[in-house]
Amino acid sequence: GGDGRKGIVSTASYPARKFGIRSGMPTFQAKRLCPQVIILPVDFRYYGLLSREFFAFVRKYSKKVEKASVDECYVDMTETLKGVADVHAYLVEMQNLLLKKTGLKCSIGVGPTKFLAKMASDMKKPMGLTILRRRDIPKLLYPLPIRDFYGIGRKTSPKLEATGIKTIGDLAKRINADDSDLHLILGKFFFVIKDWVNGYGNDELDLEPWDPKSIGNSSTFMHDTNDFSEIKEMIASLAKEVSERAQAERKKGSTVQIVIKDTEFKTINRSMTFEQPTNEYEVIFDKALTLLERHYKGQLIRLVGVTLQNLIDPRDLVIQMSLFDYRKHEEESTTKLLINELNRKLKKPMLIRASEIDTENKGDKNED
Structure with missing residues (x-):
């Protein structure tokens, strides 16, 4: 979803495909092929629930x-x-x-x-x-x-x-x-x-769990920009999407990477690795913002991206923490599980933690 230059088609309905619209196509091109096309926002948490079901x-x-x-x-x-x-x-x-x-x-x-x-x-x-x-x-x-x-x-x-x-x-x-x-x-x-x-070839299944190596999102600005506050808002929106996708896939990562593409299509990739794997929005955004502040030099840019790398299954993670930290972590995990279960029964996620409300509001105008 998304408007103008920044949106990318995640998938297309069968009627839309008859007009030549396909996955990966910019939304402005999809609108050119079919002016009456309806573009819906993505909802990774909901997709994750459906995938697990x-x-x-x-x-x-x-x-x-x-x-x-x-x-x-x-x-x-x-x-x-x-x-x-x-x-x-x-x-x-x-x-x-x-x-x-x-x-x-x-x-x-x-x-x-x-x-x-x-x-x-x-x-x-x-x-x-x-x-x-x-x-x-x-x-x-x-x-x-x-x-x-x-x-x-x-x-x-x-x-x-x-x-x-x-x-x-x-x-x-x-x-x-x-x-x-x-x-x-x-x-x-x-x-x-x-x-x-000729009807031959591989018939053996790879029974290892399907695991993405990284989870990332990028977005193109409506207009080339060097407005730091605008870039920061986009980073926040992308970090939110990455966090939601990682939580939907039940993955955590220990490396955050940002990508910056300028108007001459020169690309800068910078990453930061940390000790404790996470899928929390606040951490991903903080690391991405730190990278932006360190490496962005004020040039006009057209695209930014945020990626969470070195993914693991949290069940394989041994968390080093104090007794009191453990209780806090346990309570937060229980709250998340309860929210996810209620959202699953509602068929459409409608519940979030109170601590996420400001985050949701800040990211609205940049979500695809």
């Missing part, structure tokens, strides 16, 4: 889950589906139950490899269900345009199209003929993609 639901069906993103995963259902007479009906019931319990719609793709499952899940959205077996590949996969091939980026697909490859079927035919041009375009991924288009 989603994965808790999935793990009731199988413990073998590879988390691909905050709302996407690969699930090994081999044992779960043994003895199930009608797999299609079973999975439709699973979709409907998820919708009933969480309000979330999902698409399911079933295949013998992760690639085929991913491609199948993208074929029908939302609330789609596609089973893509190896024998179905010529009928279901090969007619798709090459730009829909998962793993081939926006830079590579035009190169393939320039050689006459318009569909995945065209790619399969050429790659199976050991086309020398494709060796040059695809490089070391030639044989990986050859396996994929």
